[in-house]
Amino acid sequence: MRVVVVEDDTGVAGAVVDALRARGHGVLHAGTAAAAAELLADAELVLLDLGLPDGDGLALLRRIRQDSAVPVIVLTARSAERDVVRGLHLGADDYLVKPVRLRELLARIDAVARRVPAAAAAPSVVRVGDLEIDLDARRVTADGRDLALTAKEYAIVAALARRPGVAVSRQQVLDEVWGDATVAGSKSLDVHVAALRAKLDRPGLLATVRGFGFRLGR
Numbered sequence: 001m002r003v004v005v006v007e008d009d010t011g012v013a014g015a016v017v018d019a020l021r022a023r024g025h026g027v028l029h030a031g032t033a034a035a036a037a038e039l040l041a042d043a044e045l046v047l048l049d050l051g052l053p054d055g056d057g058l059a060l061l062r063r064i065r066q067d068s069a070v071p072v073i074v075l076t077a078r079s080a081e082r083d084v085v086r087g088l089h090l091g092a093d094d095y096l097v098k099p100v101r102l103r104e105l106l107a108r109i110d111a112v113a114r115r116v117p118a119a120a121a122a123p124s125v126v127r128v129g130d131l132e133i134d135l136d137a138r139r140v141t142a143d144g145r146d147l148a149l150t151a152k153e154y155a156i157v158a159a160l161a162r163r164p165g166v167a168v169s170r171q172q173v174l175d176e177v178w179g180d181a182t183v184a185g186s187k188s189l190d191v192h193v194a195a196l197r198a199k200l201d202r203p204g205l206l207a208t209v210r211g212f213g214f215r216l217g218r
Contacts, residue, residue: 004047128165167212
């Protein structure tokens, strides 16, 4: 399996890379978010530190999830509950706090890898009624007609389309689309959802789940 290790601490990275290669994995190492972005196309699993010198690893995780279903394990010193929740909401398959024992890390990688076929089989085109969301092409059509959505409107409908018929919390939508559940973001979410409903022009298709969040489809 091709593993991309995104870690700026050379000591930690060296130990993890050596352990993975001893297990027969192909390993690439990136010390920054920018370097990681160049390697992600070939990754079959990503080990991601959050404290990167050129940006927040959670922002990189959000970018990965906008384009890919590659399994991601967060490996970080951040142990606050808020960081763990945000990491999992943004699509991390597992979240480990340093220091972590190498045997446990390898076991976690094996556990996530067993789920890779299921993740790879996730559909790139989601259909809800006559609405079609092409997640690879970033295109939304209704009854065969292209909808002119803003970037935020598309990101909202894509976040919901990845879980059709399932209630998705406001927190999770905010984390995926804005990167944080700020007050300003929360207000903006309601404005964008209202505009999105008007463009979809399908009453009830994008439903509000009172006190929780939203659901696309019934």
